[in-house]
Amino acid sequence: MEGVNCDNRSIRIAIFLQKQYKNDTLYESKSRDLAKINIHNLDMYNASRVHGCFIEMLPIIVLHHLIILAMFVLYIGLGFIQKDKIAGGELYKHLRHKKPYKKRSGSPEKRGQIIGRVSIDERQPIVDEKIRIGDWEADTVIGKGHKGVLVTLADRVSKKTLIAHVASKHAEVVKDAIIKLLQAEKEHLHTITFENGQEFAYHAKIQEALGSDNYFAHPYHSWERGLNENHNGLIRQYLPKGMELNKVVDEEVILIQNKLNNRPRKLLNYKTPNEVYEAMRLAA
DSSP states (O other): OTTOOOOGGGHHHHHHHHHHTTTOHHHHHHHHHHHTSOOSOOSOOOHHHHHHHHHHHSOTTSHHHHHHHHHHHHHHHTTHHHHHHHTTOOGGGGOSSSSOOOOOTTOOOOSOOOTTOOBGGGSOTHHHHTOSSOEEEEEEEEOGGGOOEEEEEEETTTOOEEEEEESOOOHHHHHHHHHHHHGGGGGGOOEEEEOSOGGGTTHHHHHHHHOOEEEEOOTTOGGGGHHHHHHHHHHHTTSOTTOOOTTOOHHHHHHHHHHHHTSOBGGGTTBOHHHHHHHHHHHO
16 A cells, blocks of 8 residues: 555545445455554545555456446545444544534525625725724624524724614614614724625615715635624623524624724734724724
8 A cells, every 4th residue: 555645544445345346356456455454543634635555555447446446436426424424423523523514615605696895805905004993894693593693793903892782683783783783983984894794785865964984804714804793792791602692682782892992902902992993093
């Protein structure tokens, strides 16, 4: 087996298929090779590497072995590991990812197209310079079972957070919440960068009411709204994941908002978001 650089874990499924063809004399010659490999270090299972091992291990000029290889790839393609799990098997325990993959890269957006959506690629460069207040990021936090929603906004420079508790993530409801949250900040408002959910489908009405330039991050690029995502995590310290949010009261939301906005932040030289926002507002 010299020259074969395979993950030991990858051999596990190979041996399973080997057992299915234990009476095959040609396959038996490869069984001896497989037996030489230590299969106890099972930390790096990867289906593509298994595929690669088979290509190296099986004499591809032998049609019978090509059929076995094709069957192996077919098993993986049809979700064989998940079927084995349902049947009580334990192959899934040796996967690096315990759940089935969800194809994302290159896949079309299936949540519907947002009319008039403007990409973050067209956002003014000054937003990334972080030299002014009024550039906000927007998202929602959903309760367990879609019971209760928080609309969250974060100012990119001051780190100020605004939170509204709403009954649902319907676009009309979310639109009204954002307009209400930012109405007092309208004088210094420049841009809002949204997540790609349909709850922000009424972005044009938000722009009309507030005069903001609105943009959307790329699908599955949460880091383009990193501050907002981080603040959602801070909110989860008070309202943990798995909690229904429909019973959260407005007073509780305001309390959380005030705690976050009056917390000294290292990246603000231990000033609070409220202090930084107010100082920059007065200086503008």
